[in-house]
Amino acid sequence: METIKETKPAATGRKAQGARTRQAILETAVDVASAEGLEGLTIGRLATELSLSKSGLFAHFGSKEDLQLATVEAARAIFIREVVGPAFEAENAMPRLWKLCEIWLDYVQGGVFRGGCFFAAAAAEFDSRPGPVRDRIAAIMKEWLSTLRRAVVAAQEAGQMDTSVDPTQLAFEFNALELGANWAFQLYGDRQAFARAREAILERLRRASTSSGAKLLPSLKAKRRGRAPARS
Amino acid sequence: METIKETKPAATGRKAQGARTRQAILETAVDVASAEGLEGLTIGRLATELSLSKSGLFAHFGSKEDLQLATVEAARAIFIREVVGPAFEAENAMPRLWKLCEIWLDYVQGGVFRGGCFFAAAAAEFDSRPGPVRDRIAAIMKEWLSTLRRAVVAAQEAGQMDTSVDPTQLAFEFNALELGANWAFQLYGDRQAFARAREAILERLRRASTSSGAKLLPSLKAKRRGRAPARS
DNA sequence: ATTTAAAACGAACGTTCGTGCTATATACTT
């Protein structure tokens, strides 16, 4: 699946071959890194997986760090395509905010990346490892927080959300619940965690909404029956 | 293998020296692993840091995996001593629940482990890496979730919390907010995240409380002034 | 004082890591 690449011409020629190979490398790199980490992503392993020589692969990037940065960038493109883009199809502020959260959960549940949220994994791995990779990961996650926050502000400006709520606070809470669902799913395979996160977010959203905003939210789901018996 | 052996005597003798060294190793191991990961924890690095020979250190554990497991266990002991223990000094159910959350946040903010919550880091690192280490980490985090959950149940049984609340759901939310604060602090050094988590948890707790339970919670903090201007 | 067993050491093993250097195959330019 070639995400973007050249628009029209069938991409032939010596030059284009390099770009195509690079893209193929990055697709595999993103997949591997999301599960085994950006450091566990070794050049030898990647080369084997793609039937390339180590040096041949390595030539596409000047260093391992460059490969990691390129991998992060590729993951960001996928994230935007899979989450942010679709959510912004909603034009009304409150539904868009809700959609942002819901699609994020779908993005993890649907296995867009093998290891769950790519950036949650990468952030945990690099948060104590200063350098450009860490900085880029932090910046990208801040983009997401800002997207959430702006969606809250937009809902307030549209009179759909109470202006007394702090947008940064709400963005923090939603992000935390999302990461919490990702955590539970990765560690326990617990699919119910998504429903829990959805419920918590929706409830919080409802409580922060004005009466006009609340009408734009989905109605409450029926109480779940046969909930797995909570264990000691 | 006499893990326990003599209870009292001041731990002298050749046999005891081994146990003391082992303990010293594990202290450093926990510190290193919390920041650089359980895999980044290499035997050579650890030996250098402790002025031991690689082989001398290695002899205390049969394998790297055993070292990792022992490190996880040592971290658990610290976690229980620093978080669970102190919180259980509160005898009343609702304050205990609140204390569990608050002390957890202190435990991250106070730098008990260099890399934030040891288990959050370890879980992210091993969630796609099957084996005994992953299993142990998952079990320990489940212990924590269960502790939260039981505290909720206790509050309900004491008539301090609404029985319509699903204890597992509440435990999930609190855990998520805690992990979210840990994430923000590790990645951005954002100390405000702890206040945000506290506020969200306390608000949620208040909303789930009965009138008698609410009286046992701390009063609302004064609205924070001079909040850092939220950036775009 | 001699024996004994635990603890720590030093050196080496086979791998794998990231990274260079050099050569060859391929397609585009002239």
Place this chain on the structure above:
DNA sequence: AAGTATATAGCACGAACGTTCGTTTTAAAT
């Protein structure tokens, strides 16, 4: 058809990894 730039391969390197082995140091037991 010759020349050139790019893409990939081959090979080797130094370092670090986990691990094994045989030896030496050390403190307790005899």
